[in-house]
Amino acid sequence: MKKEKIYSIWFLMPAFVIFAVFFLIPVLSSFFYSLTIWDFKTFTFCGFDNYVMFFSEPSLNTSLIHTLVYAFMTSGLKVLFAFFIALFLTSKIRTKSFIRSAVFFPNLVSAIAVGITFTTLMHPTKGIINIIIKALGGSTVNFLGDPNIALFSVIAVDVWKGVSIATVIYIAGIQSIDSTYYEAAQIDGATFWQRVWNVTLPMCAPAMDSVIILSLIGGLRCFDLIWAMTGGGPGFATDVIASVVYKQYAAGFYGLSTAGNVIMLVLISIIAFPLQHFLIKREEALS
Amino acid sequence: MNKKKKIQILVGDIVGCALAIIIFIFPFYFMFINSLKDRREANKLSIAFPTSIHWENYLDVLKNNNYQVLIAFKNSFLIMLFAVAVLIIVCSMAGYVVQRRNDKVVNIISTLVMLGLMLPPAILPTIKLLQQLHIYKTMFGIVMIEIALQTPFTLMLYRGFVASVPKELEEAGYIDGCTNFQVFFKIVFPLLKPVSATVIILDAVTIFNDFQNPLYFFNGSKNATVQLTLYNFMGQFASEYNLLFADVIIITIPMLIIFLIFNRKIVDGMVAGAVKG
Numbered sequence: 001m002k003k004e005k006i007y008s009i010w011f012l013m014p015a016f017v018i019f020a021v022f023f024l025i026p027v028l029s030s031f032f033y034s035l036t037i038w039d040f041k042t043f044t045f046c047g048f049d050n051y052v053m054f055f056s057e058p059s060l061n062t063s064l065i066h067t068l069v070y071a072f073m074t075s076g077l078k079v080l081f082a083f084f085i086a087l088f089l090t091s092k093i094r095t096k097s098f099i100r101s102a103v104f105f106p107n108l109v110s111a112i113a114v115g116i117t118f119t120t121l122m123h124p125t126k127g128i129i130n131i132i133i134k135a136l137g138g139s140t141v142n143f144l145g146d147p148n149i150a151l152f153s154v155i156a157v158d159v160w161k162g163v164s165i166a167t168v169i170y171i172a173g174i175q176s177i178d179s180t181y182y183e184a185a186q187i188d189g190a191t192f193w194q195r196v197w198n199v200t201l202p203m204c205a206p207a208m209d210s211v212i213i214l215s216l217i218g219g220l221r222c223f224d225l226i227w228a229m230t231g232g233g234p235g236f237a238t239d240v241i242a243s244v245v246y247k248q249y250a251a252g253f254y255g256l257s258t259a260g261n262v263i264m265l266v267l268i269s270i271i272a273f274p275l276q277h278f279l280i281k282r283e284e285a286l287s
Numbered sequence: 288m289n290k291k292k293k294i295q296i297l298v299g300d301i302v303g304c305a306l307a308i309i310i311f312i313f314p315f316y317f318m319f320i321n322s323l324k325d326r327r328e329a330n331k332l333s334i335a336f337p338t339s340i341h342w343e344n345y346l347d348v349l350k351n352n353n354y355q356v357l358i359a360f361k362n363s364f365l366i367m368l369f370a371v372a373v374l375i376i377v378c379s380m381a382g383y384v385v386q387r388r389n390d391k392v393v394n395i396i397s398t399l400v401m402l403g404l405m406l407p408p409a410i411l412p413t414i415k416l417l418q419q420l421h422i423y424k425t426m427f428g429i430v431m432i433e434i435a436l437q438t439p440f441t442l443m444l445y446r447g448f449v450a451s452v453p454k455e456l457e458e459a460g461y462i463d464g465c466t467n468f469q470v471f472f473k474i475v476f477p478l479l480k481p482v483s484a485t486v487i488i489l490d491a492v493t494i495f496n497d498f499q500n501p502l503y504f505f506n507g508s509k510n511a512t513v514q515l516t517l518y519n520f521m522g523q524f525a526s527e528y529n530l531l532f533a534d535v536i537i538i539t540i541p542m543l544i545i546f547l548i549f550n551r552k553i554v555d556g557m558v559a560g561a562v563k564g
Contacts, residue, residue, distance in 0.1 A: 006457070006467050007387045015381035015438055016396050018373075022435035023403055026416055030409030040415045093299045101550055102307035105315075108542040110496035112517050113535045117314050120528065126332040128317065160310070221407050224498045228518065242407070246502075249411060258411045265406055272405050 027265070034259040039252075050259035060260075063239040066151055067267070070158075070226075070240055071219030077159045078215045079208065082166030087196065089167070090174045100171075104164040111161070115228025118157045119144060144230055147237035154229050154238055158222065166211040173207025174200060205286055209279040213272065220268050241267070315539075322532035329529035344533040348520075351530075356537065358509075359516040365426060366505075366512065367494045370433040374441050374490055377434075379479055382445025383471060387454075397446075403439035408432075410503050417504060429505040433494050441486050448482035449475070488549050492542060513538045 034050055036043040054060045085103060089096045106114060121127050122143035130140040143153040177200065185195045223242035226232065232239040232247065239247070241264040248257035321329045322344055324337040349356050385397045413432065414423060422428035452475055460470040498514040505512060511519070517538055524531040 006461075006470075007384045008467055009384070009392065011380040011384040011467075011471070012393065012396060015377040015442060016400065018377065018431060019400055019403065019435050019438045022413065022416070022431050023408055023438075024399065026409040026412035027406060029412040029415075033412055033415075040411075040418055088299070088303060091299065092296050093303060094296070095300045095304050099303050099307040101546075102311040104550075105543075105546060106311060108492055108496075108546050109539050110498065110514050110517070110542075112498050112514050112521075113539055116517070116521060116531065116535055117318055120332055121314060121317065123332055126330075128332065128334060217405055227498075228521070242499075245410060249503075254411050258409070261407065261409050261411065265409070268405055268407065 030258050030261055030265075034255065034262045037255045038258075039254060043255075046255065050255045051263070053256060054259050054263060059236045059239070060244055060256075062236055063241050063244045063260075064263070064267070066238060067220060067222075067240040067242075067264075069151065070155055070222060071216050071271075073152075073155050074158045074162065074219045074222075075212060075215040077155070078163050078166040079211050081159065082163050082170050082211060083201075083208070085163065085167045086170030086174055087200065090171055100167075103167055106161045107164045109161075111224035112228045114157065114161050115225050118153075118160075119229055122153060145234055147234050150230055150234060151238045154226055157229065158219070158225055161225070162215065162218065166215060169207050169210050169214075170204060173204035177203045202286060206283055209276075209283060212279065213276055216275070217268060217272055220264065220271065318532045318535055322529055322536050324529050326527050326529055329532070330526065332528065341529065344529050345537065348530050348533045348537060355511065356513070356516055356534065359511045359513045362426070362505075362510060363495055363512045363514075366430055366433060367491050369426075369430045370437070370494050371487055371490050373430070373434050374437055375483055375486060378438060378441040378486070379445050379476060379483065380471065382442050382447075383449050383475060385442065386446045386449040397442075400439050400442055403436070404443070408436060414503065424505060424507055424510065426505075426510070429501060432500055432504055433497065436500070437490050437493065441490060444482055444486055444489075445479065448479060452478050484549075484552060488545060488552060492545065495541065 033043065035045060035047060037046050037049075038044070089100055093099075121129055124130065124140060124142040124145055127143075129143070134140060141149065144150050181199045181203065182195060185199050190198065221242060222240060223246070226238055226240055226243055227246070230238040232243040241260055245257050245260040245264070248254075248260060317334055320334070320337060321332065323340045323342065325339070325341055328337060381400075385393055417423035417428045417432075420428075422431070456474050456478075457470050460474045465473065496514065497512075498518065501512040501515050502518075506515065517534055520531055520534050524534075
C-alpha cells in the first residue's frame with residue numbers, strides 16, 4: 001500500500017481545520033482589521049491611522065518599551081537563576097526532590113492567584129516584605145504603587161512563578177552530559193567553577209536556548225499576571241502591549257486594539273525567529 | 288567520601304531547604320492561615336496563627352453570589368474535559384501522520400501549526416468570527432478556542448513520541464485486514480499512553496488556569512470560569528482578605544491534588560515538551 005494511503009491526510013484534517021478556523025483565519029484577518037475602524041459589524045477603512053496613533057500616543061507607545069523590558073528582564077533572570085538552581089539540584093545533596101517540588105509548585109498555580117498573593121505580600125504598609133525591610137532597618141517600598149518600581153515588582157513575581165520550568169529544562173540538559181567530560185576535567189586539575197564554566201555551561205547550550213526562547217515569548221505575550229497585580233497602573237507604568245489590547249477593546253476602540261495585536265505579533269516575529277535561527281546556528285557550531 | 292565533603296553537602300541541604308521553604312512555600316502558608324481568620328484579624332495580613340479558626344469562610348465563599356463559585360467550577364471542569372478529550376484524539380491522529388509522512392503538503396501544514404507556538408492569537412477578529420458562527424460566549428466557543436491554542440504544543444508532543452512506535456506493528460495489523468483507521472486506534476493509539484498522560488495533565492492545567500481567553504470569549508455573570516470569579520472577587524472582597532484567600536485556596540486545591548499525584552510525570556512532560564520544542 002502507498003504511504004499516502006496508509007497515513008491518510010484525513011488524519012491531519014480535524015486538528016488542522018480547528019487550528020485554521022480559530023487561530024489562523026483570525027490572525028490573517030487581524031492585518032486587515034487593524035487598518036480600519038470597526039465594531040464587529042461594519043468597518044471603515046482608515047489606512048495606517050491606528051498604527052500612527054499607537055506609536056504617537058505616549059500612553060500607548062510606552063507599552064512597547066515596557067513589554068521589551070519585561071520580556072528581556074524576566075527571560076534574563078530566569079536564564080541566570082534557573083542555571084544555578086539546576087546546578088544545585090544536580091549536585092549530591094539529598095533533599096533535591098523536595099526542593100524541586102517546592103520550586104515547581106508555583107508553576108501550577110494560576111497567574112491570578114499568584115497575583116493576589118503577591119499583591120498582599122507587597123502591601124505598602126502591612127505587607128510582610130515591607131515588614132521585613134523595616135525590621136532590617138530599611139524604609140518601606142511601595143512596590144506596586146510607585147510607577148518607577150511597579151514594573152520591576154511584577155517582573156520579580158513572574159520570575160518567581162516561572163523559574164521552575166527553566167530549572168527543569170536545565171536539569172534535563174545537565175543530566176544528559178556524559179560524566180567522562182567531568183572526569184577528564186578533574187584529572188586535568190580543574191576546579192569546581194572551572195568545570196561549570198568549561199564543561200557544564202557549553203554542554204547544556206541547547207537547554208539554555210530552549211529557556212531563552214520560551215521565556216522570551218512568554219514575556220512578550222504576558223497579560224494575566226500584570227492584569228491581576230496592577231491592571232497596567234499606576235497610570236500607565238506597567239502597561240504592556242497585551243494589556244493595551246484589552247483596555248482599547250474595553251473602551252470600544254476595536255481598530256486600535258487590533259493594531260496593538262498585530263504590533264505584538266510583529267514584535268515577537270522579529271525577535272523570536274532570528275533569535276531561534278541564531279541559536280540553532282550556534283548550537284551547530286558548538287557540536 | 289571525606290568528612291569535609293559530607294559537611295558541605297549537609298550545609299547545602301539545610302540552606303537549600305530553608306530557602307525553598309521561605310521563598311516558594313511560605314506564600315501559600317500565608318494564604319492558608321489568613322483564610323482561616325475572621326475579617327478583622329485577616330486584614331492585618333500578619334503571619335501569626337489565627338486566634339480562632341473559621342472554616343466557615345470557605346462556605347461563605349462557596350455560597351457567595353448564589354453559589355457562583357460552584358457554577359464556575361462546573362464550567363471550568365467541563366471546558367477542560369471537552370477540550371482535553373478532543374485534543375487527545377485530533378492531535379494524536381495528526382501527530383502520527385506528521386511524523387510518518389514527510390511530503391510537501393504535510394510539511395506545510397505542520398509548519399503552519401507550529402507557528403502557533405510563537406505567535407499570539409488575534410483576539411478581536413476571533414470575537415467577530417465567534418459572533419458570526421453564533422457561538423460567542425458559549426461553552427462550545429471557548430472549548431474550540433482552547434483546543435486551537437493548545438493544538439501546536441500537543442501535536443508537537445505526539446509527533447515526538449510517535450517516532451518510538453515501531454512500524455512493524457502497523458504492518459501486522461494490515462496483514463490481519465485492518466483499515467488504517469483501525470490500525471491507528473487499536474494498535475498505535477494505545478501505545479501512545481505515556482505521552483497522552485503528559486498531554487492530559489499539561490493541557491488540563493493550562494486550560495484550568497487560563498484567564499485571558501475566558502475574559503474575552505466567555506465573560507458574563509452566568510458563564511464564568513474559576514479564574515474569572517477569582518478576579519472579580521478581588522474587587523468585591525478588597526477589604527475581606529479572609530474570604531479572598533479562601534477563594535484562592537479553593538481554586539488552587541485541584542492543582543495541588545494533580546501535583547501531589549503526578550509530580551514526576553508533570554516535570555518529565557515539561558522537559559520532553561520544552562527540549563523538543
